Amino acid sequence: MDDTNTTLLLKRPVALKVIVTPRWKEEMQQQLQAQVGQMDNQVQQLDAQSQRAIAEIKKQSLVPLPPSVSQQIENIQMQVNQQKSEILEQKNQALQQMQQVQLLELNQEVIQGQMESFFRIQKGDNLVQKMGVELVLRDGVVEEIRGEL
Incomplete structure (x- = not known):
């Protein structure tokens, strides 16, 4: 048919x-801890990249720095701070999830x-x-x- x-x-x-x-709780804790570690690494990489970029801009500019260069450096710092803030919020959520997993029966x-x-x-x-x-x-x-x- x-x-x-x-x-x-x-x-x-x-x-x-x-x-x-117990096994599931342990695996979840490990996964969340790995996420927290990755986020810490991302923050460190962002800091290092922004420092290199700012150092390169300063190296190529006159002393004292023209206002346009100072503005460019300030923009980089604002972007980095925004990205770091987002990553730290995600890290905070992962840490809260770790606490919640510990409390599960x-x-x-x-x-x-x-x-x-x-x-x-x-x-x-x-x-x-x-x-x-x-x-x-x-x-x-x-x-x-x-x-x-």
């Missing part, structure tokens, strides 16, 4: 939940993210039920699939 006229293939979001285990379910899956629907199916699918993992292994496939 040709079902091309009786079914439709759709895409749906699938909630990805994890069961909190074992065997608690938490939303880890979202994936997508395809499903077939046909006349008479309940779309709302078919859309509500969750995938529950314990240490990376599927423990349960909830909802109507």
Whole structure:
């Protein structure tokens, strides 16, 4: 039987939940700590790059510095400070997430993210039920699939 006229293939979001285990908590802490380290490195690189750029501008300019050069240096410093501020905000969020992970109780379910899956629907199916699918993992292994496939 040709079902091309009786079914439709759709895409749906699938909630990805994890069961909190000691292993998961440790892995999350390591991931967040790595992110914090990367952000620290980004700030150091920004500082080094801006210092080099400013030193190069000063080296190529007259002493005392003309107003246009001073303005150029000030613009660089403002851009660097803005970028550093954004990175430090992200770092702060990661540190807060680390604290939240520490407070989670074992065997608690938490939303880890979202994936997508395809499903077939046909006349008479309940779309709302078919859309509500969750995938529950314990240490990376599927423990349960909830909802109507």
